[in-house]
Amino acid sequence: MNATTASDQTAPTRPIAETGPGAEAGLGAAADRAAAFAGAVRAQLADLPAEERDDLVDGLEADLVERLADGGELGDPIAYAEELRLAAGLPPRGEAAGARPRRTFRERADAVEERLSDWAEATAARKGAWDFIRSLRPVWWVLRGLGVALAVLFFTGFLVNVSGLPYPRSMTVAVLLGLVTTVLSVQWGRGKWLPKRWMVWLRRVGDVIAVFALVFLLGSIANLGAVSNDLASQPQGEPGLTSNAEQRISNIYAYDCSGKLLDGVRLFDQDGRPLTTTTGGPWGDGQQVDGGWDEQKQQSIEYGVNRLADPGAWNVFPLEEKRIDLQGNEVPGDADPIAAAPRDAVAPLSANCTAPGTTSDQAGPAAAPTPAPSATPTP
Incomplete structure (x- = not known):
């Protein structure tokens, strides 16, 4: 009989690790499952930079093999990859750098506005x-x-051009329109009257239009000042005709020898060049051109080519004249150059004025009437 010691009788029996081909096959299957799972996780992290992805899955396969050896389950690789992202503080798949959805213009504008607001409130001076x-x-x-x-x-x-500034044809219409747009703009600024989301965009479009309109108005005022200074420094260079080098001549009325007003008179200077008071408007020959402002009558004036002349013949007088009152209405009757003449007639130059188209030789002395033969009495 073999002798035994007390220690041999009291020592617990330990399980003997399984060895042999079956155990090796089980470990190989676990490694394959762990490798496949890790590959699926890497595929879900493919949108990340390689270095960042390697840091997340470093040692993953060994951990998975150990879990399988302890009888655990691997679960869903997609959910596991999302857990790794959240643990690392990364955004979900599809929102990572390089794969973010494109933001709308409104979102970009709001982001810029928020950054500007944060910058402005960073210090006390900026905030004030x-x-x-x-x-x-x-x-x-x-x-x-x-x-x-x-x-x-x-x-x-x-709008019409009055001394270089835009002026409405009807002051009533302009005032009413200005009141409507101003009230609407103020209400929109207060966040009122915007039942639809697209109206916010309409408000921003109004901002852009208003900026351009105000720049245009300021440009007109600046241009008016520049033109005034230029005319003051170089009065001789002003186009058209002037009276005593001061008052600008806008229209010409001619009268014949007998004092009657003429229509369709063509004027030329000493060199045979057409004598004009204007060269036409910016839209081409024959169009209405700005004639300035009549301060006495409170009317804007527009001139056109004489009705008897060809388009562009601005040396035929008197020019067609059209006047517009403060309400933007055309003053009736003033389009007729004869009706708009300052004088209907003037005193004749001579009592012996010839008719238009004839000469004094052609007219000659008045022929004496030939007496009719007397009637012969019938016998």
Whole structure:
């Protein structure tokens, strides 16, 4: 009989690890499953940079093999990849750098506005200036409404040029339109009257239109000042005719020897060049041109080629004249150059004026009447 010690009788029995071909086959299957799972996880992380992806899956296969050896399950590789992203503080798949969905223009504009607001409020000085600018928003709302009204009047041809500045044909219509657009602009600025989301875009379009309209108006004022300075420094270079080098001549009326007003008179200078008071408008020959402003009658004046002349013949007088009152209405009767003449007739130059188209030789002395033969009495 073999002898045994006390220690041999009391020591617990340990399980003997399984060895042999079956155990090796089980480990190989677990490694294959772990490799396939890790490959699927890598595929879900393919949108990440290689270095960042390798950091996330480093040692993953060994951990998976150990889990399988302990009898655990691997689960879904897609969900596992999302858990790795969340643990690393990365956005979900599809929103990573290089694969983010394109933001709309509104989202970009809101982001820019938010960054500007954050920058403006970063310091006390900036915040004070920004608060002051925001307090001026009601002023911009009014200017925006007036700018949109000005743009509407301009593109509808409702403005005329008066001394270099845009002037409405009808002051009543212009005032009503300005009130409507201003009230609408103020309400939109307050966030009112915007039941539809697309109306917010309409408000921003109004901002752009107003900026261009106000720039146009300021440009007209600046151009008026530049032209005035140029004319003051070089009065001799002003086109057209002037009286005593001061008052500009806009129309000419000619009278014949007997004092009657003539129509269709062609004028030329000493060199045979057409004598004109204007060279026509910017839209081509024969079009109406701005004739300035009649301060006494409070009317704007437009001139056109004489009705008897060919298009572009601006040396035929008197020119057609059209006047427009403050309400934008054409003054009746003034289009007729004869009716618009300052004088219907003047005193004759001589009592012996010849008729138009004849000469004094052709007229000659008045022929004495030939007496009719007397009647012969019938016997």
